[in-house]
Amino acid sequence: MTEDAIGIKGTKDGLLINLKGQISFPRLKRELAQRLTTSDAFLVGAHVTICLGQNYLTEDQLDVLAEILADNGLIIRKISRGSVDDPRVFFFDFGSNGFQDGQEGMWVRESTEEQKTVADLDNNLLSENTILLQRTLRSGQSLKFPGNVVILGDVNPGGEVIAGGNIIVMGCLRGVAHAGALGDENAIVTAFRLQPTQLRIANHITRAPDGKIPDPQYPEIAKIKSEMIVIEIYHSHVDRPVKNAVSKN
């Protein structure tokens, strides 16, 4: 049995797919697809970095790999050589269902790892898949989707929603919600009554403070600010200053 040509490892920055030695593209495709289907629970928290090692991939070949990964709910965030000599890094966002017709992916040549330079306000529209659930999610029921999720109903304790995008609950969120499960730290969770047992955005986890806290009286939104999940009153005009923090009715 030949040694595995690809190593898949979980790191704090997400999933690292390491190409060891020289590997032919057909073999790479096969092994990647096989490895991904036999492991489960990859849906949660996966940025993917592909470390090419000594291999070279054309754009078309990268597209194919991206599709294989997208089939398993994963998004490539970074392709690297794995060595300091070639710090060329590609950043693309394929969305959860590959390219839309006529649209090209957003290619950005980055000189440093963290910067985003392309106007990516409309970046989010690339993967605009949203599902609507028109009933309550009961205990033990689980809803997983790589895009956004809107629920017209409650999420009862013991129920869970896992979305690659945002989560909107038009009811009481009393269970577990994980937004940005594929690594998107811009994802939000909002509900008419935000009372989750646990809240997760990308790879941050939080829960309600201990002790008895008053039930929320108005819709709230949870998002990541300064590396933490913060919960604020929900109001639609995000950029305008708020007149009264707490409504008096």
Added chain:
Amino acid sequence: MGKVIVITSGKGGVGKTTTTANIGTGLASLGHKVVLVDTDIGLRNLDVVMGLENRIVYDIVDVIHGNCRLKQALIKDKRFDDSLFLLPAAQTKDKTAVNVEQMKTLCNELKEEFDYVLIDCPAGIEQGFKNAIAGAEQAIVVTNPEVSAVRDADRIIGMLEAAEIRRPQLIVNRIRPHMVKSGDMMNIDDMLDILAIDLLGVVLEDDMIVVSTNRGEPAVLDNNSKAGQAYRNIARRIAGESVPLMNLEVEEGIFNRLRKLMGFGK
């Protein structure tokens, strides 16, 4: 053609068997022909609660495997003339002894002969539960006013809905009004908020249940039992009558009133 109703809960110990015994007895006293089926194979209790355990010769597993005819296994409750029967579970087998198809056949056979077929479901969500709901058209979910019971009831309701048993009804059992009043126990509205199904009845915590179980005489037969009264009302509601919910207000004893006067009470 009778109705097959499963009485389930998810959580153990909330009062399914007690409820099955009492509703069944209550319906029989109203003149209907009722059979109680115990599907808790291996841990049978319905026979004990009904006071019929000494009369068991054949059980549900014997019937399903063809060791005897259905009539031979049914135990007639002598308190009711031909109106109330029990099909006991087996104690020396376990829940893998019967399967879903066999249960469906059995329930179809039973509903030809009886007005109400009440199925006492075991705790859990595995084979025992699947067997119990196999032949059922309606469901009654029993729960206690307590977070873990409600959590499990919610799970069960989800599974009932998935099994196409629509509109289950809720019985809240073992409620203590003084604790609800002081905020130490969940109140009915909070429970209905989460469970979101119709309320069939509310049964008070009652010491007489312990006594009635030990004696094998269901509480509905006792006029002094508060729980018995609640079960009688529930039986009437199942039979189609519209019965208002019992007043659960705490009756203040003289001692408590005195304590309040002196500033010690709540």
